[in-house]
Amino acid sequence: MIFSIVVQASPVQNQGAETALRFARAVLAAGHSIHRIFFYRDGVQNGSALSCTPQDELNIPQQWQALAKQHQLDLVVCIAAAVRRGVINEQEATRYKREQWNLNDAFELSGLGQLVEACIQSDRVVTFGGRS
């Protein structure tokens, strides 16, 4: 079965992002495929390359990067949600005249159309971290 996953929770303040990560691993372990993981609302913080976690705690953004590398996952961060929250890549830094950027290379900035496309292509779409 083809899954897509929507992450709306930031990696630290809520459990949603970590649950989404564990769900993604479970989906792959069960032999299914993941068409896309779409980060929306505060979920865009998962794309930051700058989060620093104590060594004995899970660094969720790093875990997404590792999982994506291992399984060639498509990690898409909603561009409208991200630029509002200061999660930008070099291209957007240039566009908005900012001197820094922080999106990790494993993630791509794109529009909500990628969420709708994921719905069209996937048998199941599972959202995490809504209702806040």
Add this chain to the structure above:
Amino acid sequence: MSTDGILVLTRSAPYGSSAARDALDVALTCSVFEQPVTLLFLDDGVFQLLKEQSPSAIAQKNLNAVQQSLPLYDIERLCVGRSSLEQRGLSGAELILPVELIDDADLPALLAQHRHVLSI
């Protein structure tokens, strides 16, 4: 049962969080990509549809303006949980657009009519 389209489920009051605006953005994008879309308002989400909102006092954009454009995007199916509305002392006449009132017992069937449910 045939299943088609996307149901966007929203349960938060407007302005206290970005949920209302974010749910509308998803619904409008579904429409742009020609996917049939239904909006379902439950719990405090029913407050999103109240007429005569004036959020300019808290520097927010009025949701009513976007909501009134929904029929232009062919988003005509707006569903509201009847019990959510009644528990808050509201009636359909106080809402900005005509809605379909859904009884709690009919919610599972409504969800099952759609291929995907996006909860925002």
